[in-house]
Amino acid sequence: MSEHRRKQPQSQGGGRAASRRAAQQRPGRSAGPGREVPPASPGGPPGGQVAYGSRADARRADRRGGSGRGRPGGKGANGGGGSRLIDYPRAGKSGWKRYVPSWKLVGGTSLGFFAVIVAGAGIGIASVGTPDAHKTAVAQNNVFQWADGSQMVATGGSTNRQIVSIDQIPVSMRNAVIAAENESFETDKGVDPMGIARAVVNMATGGSTQGGSTITQQYVKNTFLDSEQTLKRKVTELFIALKVGMTEEKDVVLAGYLNTAYYGRDAYGIQAAARAYFGKDCKDLNPSESAFLASLLKGPNLYNPDGGIGAAATPEANEKRARARWAWVLDREVAVGRMEKSEREKYKDSDFPARVESEQARGLNGQTGYLVDVAKAYVLKNGDITAEKLALGGYTIRTTFEKPKVDALVKAVEDTRNDFLDVKKRPEYDTFVQVGAASVDVKTGAIVALYGGPGFDQKHYSNNANTSGVPVGSTWKPYVLAAAMQYGTQNSRGSGISIDSKYNGDDLAVINNREGKPLLAADGTPFRQKNESPEAHGYVTLNEAMRQSINVPFAQLVFDVGHSKVRSVAKATGILEESMDGNNNASFALGTSTPSAIRMADSYATFAASGTHREPYSVQSVVKGGKELPGFEPPKEARAMDDAIADNITKVLQNVVENGTGTKAKKLGRPAAGKTGTTDQNKSAWFVGYTPQLSTSVTLFRNDPNAKGKDRKLLSMNHVGGVDSIHGGDIPAVIWTEYMREALKGTPVKQFPEAEDIGVVADSAGAPTPTPAAPSSPSASPSTSPSTSPSMVSPSPSPDGKPSCRPGPWNLCDPTTSGGAGNGGNTNGNGGNTGGLPSGGNTGEPSPSQTGRPGRPGGSTNWGSTMGITGG
Numbered sequence: 001m002s003e004h005r006r007k008q009p010q011s012q013g014g015g016r017a018a019s020r021r022a023a024q025q026r027p028g029r030s031a032g033p034g035r036e037v038p039p040a041s042p043g044g045p046p047g048g049q050v051a052y053g054s055r056a057d058a059r060r061a062d063r064r065g066g067s068g069r070g071r072p073g074g075k076g077a078n079g080g081g082g083s084r085l086i087d088y089p090r091a092g093k094s095g096w097k098r099y100v101p102s103w104k105l106v107g108g109t110s111l112g113f114f115a116v117i118v119a120g121a122g123i124g125i126a127s128v129g130t131p132d133a134h135k136t137a138v139a140q141n142n143v144f145q146w147a148d149g150s151q152m153v154a155t156g157g158s159t160n161r162q163i164v165s166i167d168q169i170p171v172s173m174r175n176a177v178i179a180a181e182n183e184s185f186e187t188d189k190g191v192d193p194m195g196i197a198r199a200v201v202n203m204a205t206g207g208s209t210q211g212g213s214t215i216t217q218q219y220v221k222n223t224f225l226d227s228e229q230t231l232k233r234k235v236t237e238l239f240i241a242l243k244v245g246m247t248e249e250k251d252v253v254l255a256g257y258l259n260t261a262y263y264g265r266d267a268y269g270i271q272a273a274a275r276a277y278f279g280k281d282c283k284d285l286n287p288s289e290s291a292f293l294a295s296l297l298k299g300p301n302l303y304n305p306d307g308g309i310g311a312a313a314t315p316e317a318n319e320k321r322a323r324a325r326w327a328w329v330l331d332r333e334v335a336v337g338r339m340e341k342s343e344r345e346k347y348k349d350s351d352f353p354a355r356v357e358s359e360q361a362r363g364l365n366g367q368t369g370y371l372v373d374v375a376k377a378y379v380l381k382n383g384d385i386t387a388e389k390l391a392l393g394g395y396t397i398r399t400t401f402e403k404p405k406v407d408a409l410v411k412a413v414e415d416t417r418n419d420f421l422d423v424k425k426r427p428e429y430d431t432f433v434q435v436g437a438a439s440v441d442v443k444t445g446a447i448v449a450l451y452g453g454p455g456f457d458q459k460h461y462s463n464n465a466n467t468s469g470v471p472v473g474s475t476w477k478p479y480v481l482a483a484a485m486q487y488g489t490q491n492s493r494g495s496g497i498s499i500d501s502k503y504n505g506d507d508l509a510v511i512n513n514r515e516g517k518p519l520l521a522a523d524g525t526p527f528r529q530k531n532e533s534p535e536a537h538g539y540v541t542l543n544e545a546m547r548q549s550i551n552v553p554f555a556q557l558v559f560d561v562g563h564s565k566v567r568s569v570a571k572a573t574g575i576l577e578e579s580m581d582g583n584n585n586a587s588f589a590l591g592t593s594t595p596s597a598i599r600m601a602d603s604y605a606t607f608a609a610s611g612t613h614r615e616p617y618s619v620q621s622v623v624k625g626g627k628e629l630p631g632f633e634p635p636k637e638a639r640a641m642d643d644a645i646a647d648n649i650t651k652v653l654q655n656v657v658e659n660g661t662g663t664k665a666k667k668l669g670r671p672a673a674g675k676t677g678t679t680d681q682n683k684s685a686w687f688v689g690y691t692p693q694l695s696t697s698v699t700l701f702r703n704d705p706n707a708k709g710k711d712r713k714l715l716s717m718n719h720v721g722g723v724d725s726i727h728g729g730d731i732p733a734v735i736w737t738e739y740m741r742e743a744l745k746g747t748p749v750k751q752f753p754e755a756e757d758i759g760v761v762a763d764s765a766g767a768p769t770p771t772p773a774a775p776s777s778p779s780a781s782p783s784t785s786p787s788t789s790p791s792m793v794s795p796s797p798s799p800d801g802k803p804s805c806r807p808g809p810w811n812l813c814d815p816t817t818s819g820g821a822g823n824g825g826n827t828n829g830n831g832g833n834t835g836g837l838p839s840g841g842n843t844g845e846p847s848p849s850q851t852g853r854p855g856r857p858g859g860s861t862n863w864g865s866t867m868g869i870t871g872g
Contacts, residue, residue, distance in 0.1 A: 264300030370452030436464025445614030473677025503553035505537030611646035676728030
């Protein structure tokens with residue numbers, strides 16, 4: 001084989017691999033001090049250099065060679081550490097000393113950490129804004145006050161809280177809280193560094209994240225944050241507290257904390273707590289009571305003497321803790337200079353403050369629920385306040401209700417019920433007997449008292465004082481007489497008639513329509529009106545008919561004057577149109593309309609005020625955020641009728657009390673006027689009466705308050721209390737008298753105005769003695785267009801006979817009384833029956849008469865605003 005074709009053997013380290021390895025060598029690489037590398041020889045390793053064995057060897061050699069790099073004059077790996085920013089582990093040290101940091105490293109690190117913290121805090125404080133208070137922190141109750149400004153109840157909001165300003169929080173409470181919670185409050189910036197350190201240690205060791213909170217931090221937590229215990233929430237609280245501490249006044253923060261803290265007994269805030277534990281406003285707290293409330297901030301579950309939740313929170317254990325904490329707070333106040341030692345010595349262990357009964361179980365019990373409901377209805381009707389706004393709370397509502405009068409009315413009702421009713425003995429009769437009552441100030445129209453029922457706590461939620469559907473009976477007759485005196489009758493040729501006008505009073509007398517034709521019953525025969533007793537009275541004056549509450553004269557009079565005129569008078573005195581019976585029958589005159597007790601008391605007050613009407617109202621003022629809201633000024637007065645007419649009605653109703661069906665009211669011992677009322681089948685009984693100062697109505701009826709719809713109907717009161725029937729002159733008059741005696745105690749006795757004789761004597765048709773013709777009125781003429789299309793109403797006669805006497809304190813009939821209680825003003829027909837009595841028509845009725853007294857026009861229809869409490 002030719003020599004040039006023979007492959008030359010490769011020397012170790014030669015070839016392409018050697019070329020690559022040579023290329024990988026960096027320039028300036030040295031084999032070591034004092035050694036030279038000769039030029040490469042194609043025949044083998046240069047200068048006897050040992051060849052690299054592999055790529056891995058080349059990489060390792062490359063890394064080892066790096067240790068020999070350096071700048072001229074620099075030190076190599078063996079020459080000591082080079083220049084480093086952080087000398088750690090420390091160069092020039094050996095062994096464990098290399099790992100001990102120098103003081104420069106420690107100082108620099110600490111300084112840097114502090115700088116980062118400060119910079120971060122600055123950025124955090126600058127960037128964080130004070131958030132809006134969350135809704136639960138500002139949610140409040142509405143505070144309802146009595147007429148004198150004292151608190152009745154706080155209710156209506158989602159949280160039992162009433163926010164007060166710092167000037168309403170006594171200094172003793174401020175001192176107690178600062179001493180116990182945050183001694184440096186007035187000088188710190190909202191946080192306590194040592195407290196924060198303790199909190200951090202607690203969190204680091206897995207303990208509670210609580211601890212270290214200043215008053216400012218607790219205010220921030222209550223107002224702006226939720227209550228979750230997390231590191232994120234704690235950091236957020238810290239930044240907001242710093243911000244608040246630098247921007248808010250200390251008084252704002254302290255008041256905010258005391259208004260948002262929880263004290264137990266469902267009380268949020270210092271005002272609610274003062275009411276819950278001591279039954280007083282927070283401004284009236286003494287130092288001992290303040291120390292007690294401050295001790296509750298430690299945790300009411302364990303410090304409220306009522307007891308709490310858990311085995312450790314028994315009343316006994318809590319009482320012991322509360323006493324110890326209370327004493328400690330007082331001592332602490334002395335220690336920090338917030339109480340004189342002499343003041344502290346006044347409070348011994350035996351002086352631990354007594355608390356009132358827990359309000360949690362009370363709520364809207366007794367009459368409070370009814371009073372609040374009436375006041376709320378008035379607020380919603382008259383102010384620019386929606387139901388939603390009212391539900392958020394924060395309103396202070398000062399009512400017209402006077403606590404002594406409310407208490408007197410409750411006592412009068414309960415004493416009478418307890419003596420008269422016996423549900424166990426007579427369950428079939430005495431069950432479901434209801435009482436409703438209302439009392440109105442004559443001069444102002446203010447509702448000063450009412451009785452709505454046993455109370456919400458007794459599961460009686462309907463307000464009997466403001467109920468509808470209970471016919472008023474013969475207490476309606478004064479409106480018929482007033483209309484005749486104001487507008488006249490078709491027999492008086494347009495002139496107002498006198499109370500001495502005579503009408504037939506015989507039982508079962510035929511009633512004529514406006515045409516002078518008999519009303520027809522359902523069977524086509526003439527309708528005959530029934531009185532309560534079959535006694536033959538003959539023709540009697542209207543004054544006498546009112547005294548004995550004889551039905552027949554008024555059943556005829558309403559046709560002679562016209563139903564619409566009677567409605568007009570009733571409306572002018574405050575009776576709501578929707579509560580009036582719309583039927584134009586004889587029963588309308590006898591009380592088938594259903595006004596509430598509130599409206600009846602207010603309406604009769606118009607008579608007491610000589611014809612001046614004032615709408616009933618229950619709220620004096622409403623305040624929100626320290627500002628009094630508009631819309632709650634007392635309603636303006638309006639002229640309902642001539643004063644001479646009103647005074648004559650009073651004269652007639654005085655006769656009812658002095659000599660008629662209302663004689664039980666004589667026991668009041670001062671001038672009084674009133675009217676009894678009893679409805680068909682004895683389903684309701686009323687007494688409405690007044691003095692020159694106060695007008696009060698009382699109704700008695702029987703139904704199931706929890707029944708619904710058609711099942712909620714009036715039941716007969718025959719045999720209730722063990723007597724055959726109940727009349728307005730009996731139980732209602734007794735309740736009225738007992739209440740009025742107490743309510744007017746200390747009030748000067750005042751006489752009614754003297755009533756002048758007015759009107760013409762205009763007897764009804766058929767009177768035995770003719771009367772002089774009434775002077776014609778140039779402004780009016782007799783009717784020429786009587787009704788021709790009567791509607792028929794079937795009569796509903798009342799039971800015969802007078803009530804049986806019942807021995808005992810009530811003396812339910814008085815045989816010495818002229819007229820007795822037997823003519824209680826029974827109505828014929830309940831609720832406006834249809835199908836028997838003709839309407840008689842509303843056309844051609846006489847025009848109003850004038851008394852000729854300056855500024856007192858008769859028949860005025862200006863009945864004022866409709867701002868009052870609505871009621872059936």
